Amino acid sequence: xxxxxxxxxxxxxxxxxxxxxxxxxxxxxxxxxxxxxxxxxxxxxxxxxxxxxxxxxxxxxxxxxxxxxxxxxxxxxxxxxxxxxxxxxxxxxxxxxxxxxxxxxxxxxxxxxxxxxxxxxxxxxxxxxxxxxxxxxxxxxxxxxxxxxxxxxxxxxxxxxxxxxxxxxxxxxxxxxxxxxxxxxxxxxxxxxxxxxxxxxxxxxxxxxxxxxxxxxxxxxxxxxxxxxxxxxxxxxxxxxxxxxxxxxxxxxxxxxxxxxxxxxxxxxxxxxxxxxxxxxxxxxxxxxxxxxxxxxxxxxxxxxxxxxxxxxxxxxxxxxxxxxxxxxxxxxxxxxxxxxxxxxxxxxxxxxxxxxxxxxxxxxxxxxxxxxxxxxxxxxxxxxxxxxxxxxxxx
Numbered sequence: 001x002x003x004x005x006x007x008x009x010x011x012x013x014x015x016x017x018x019x020x021x022x023x024x025x026x027x028x029x030x031x032x033x034x035x036x037x038x039x040x041x042x043x044x045x046x047x048x049x050x051x052x053x054x055x056x057x058x059x060x061x062x063x064x065x066x067x068x069x070x071x072x073x074x075x076x077x078x079x080x081x082x083x084x085x086x087x088x089x090x091x092x093x094x095x096x097x098x099x100x101x102x103x104x105x106x107x108x109x110x111x112x113x114x115x116x117x118x119x120x121x122x123x124x125x126x127x128x129x130x131x132x133x134x135x136x137x138x139x140x141x142x143x144x145x146x147x148x149x150x151x152x153x154x155x156x157x158x159x160x161x162x163x164x165x166x167x168x169x170x171x172x173x174x175x176x177x178x179x180x181x182x183x184x185x186x187x188x189x190x191x192x193x194x195x196x197x198x199x200x201x202x203x204x205x206x207x208x209x210x211x212x213x214x215x216x217x218x219x220x221x222x223x224x225x226x227x228x229x230x231x232x233x234x235x236x237x238x239x240x241x242x243x244x245x246x247x248x249x250x251x252x253x254x255x256x257x258x259x260x261x262x263x264x265x266x267x268x269x270x271x272x273x274x275x276x277x278x279x280x281x282x283x284x285x286x287x288x289x290x291x292x293x294x295x296x297x298x299x300x301x302x303x304x305x306x307x308x309x310x311x312x313x314x315x316x317x318x319x320x321x322x323x324x325x326x327x328x329x330x331x332x333x334x335x336x337x338x339x340x341x342x343x344x345x346x347x348x349x350x351x352x353x354x355x356x357x358x359x360x361x362x363x364x365x366x367x368x369x370x371x372x373x374x375x376x377x378x379x380x381x382x383x384x385x386x387x388x389x390x391x392x393x394x395x396x
Contacts, residue, residue, distance in 0.1 A: 055237075171187075336382070
């Protein structure tokens with residue numbers, strides 16, 4: 001058990017109570033927003049003493065205030081066995097911070113071929129400029145990843161499920177292969193969150209969240225986090241400090257507020273998304289539905305074995321049609337916004353073309369894909385909206 005939560009409590013209880021230390025709340029239900037740059041000391045001696053240990057102690061604004069510490073503490077408590085959490089100004093910054101805490105010039109990272117596009121861009125841009133090489137691997141490689149681990153391999157970046165096409169990897173097999181060779185595993189766990197996939201307890205070394213999504217939950221803040229397993233927090237923290245990473249206290253406060261309802265929201269996202277996914281599967285205009293809980297999704301057996309639930313993001317393949325027909329479907333939707341991100345209270349629809357981003361695998365699609373983020377609206381209303389959209393697709 002870590003210092004911030006009781007592992008005997010259920011997930012809903014922990015998201016409500018985690019990170020609310022009395023010294024950070026002073027009798028208020030939620031920690032307030034502490035904004036600071038300069039911290040004042042009573043004496044030179046006190047100033048010098050403060051440099052010895054700045055963890056959860058006021059030192060300088062870049063090292064945080066109780067507002068940031070509270071959210072980090074809470075996220076750590078959601079990952080049994082975790083050593084600590086560091087916060088970042090976005091999910092992409094969290095991915096960069098995690099990778100740079102592990103990799104050095106001359107190293108290699110293995111990255112899943114269905115990775116989030118900014119992760120791929122980081123590999124072919126920033127990391128390459130720093131002399132770090134990347135090899136992309138088939139997300140369904142499982143234990144076969146052991147054959148790709150070489151003398152220079154220092155890290156494996158995983159997504160579960162993968163972006164856009166939602167393949168669910170064999171996490172225990174990849175973790176076992178990595179541990180056998182002393183390779184650090186990094187998991188983008190934004191889709192499931194620790195509530196549906198306790199990554200650190202499974203053996204993942206660094207669990208990454210784009211907190212912008214389900215933690216914040218209201219599409220009004222950019223935020224990221226990395227939670228470290230045993231032996232990995234010091235390097236993560238030191239790298240963040242040296243890079244000057246800091247998350248805004250106002251955004252952290254929004255993250256803490258959103259966290260309190262995350263378990264309730266995820267339950268609704270899950271229920272509605274499953275209802276809509278099953279409905280889409282029954283439609284003649286839809287060829288396949290890529291939702292980890294459904295058989296059409298590669299790795300469904302891994303999902304059923306390892307996950308405690310599913311969230312509100314999935315995609316589906318249209319049966320035939322072209323770009324114009326897909327646009328007709330999406331453009332006329334009344335309850336789905338067209339935009340990037342996901343995890344908020346509002347539903348979103350997005351045209352996606354994953355084949356443009358793959359290098360190690362070749363996705364086989366006979367029709368265009370649409371990604372849906374199912375929000376908190378009545379699912380019957382969303383189904384009616386999609387039904388009209390499919391009629392427009394058929395008529396295009």
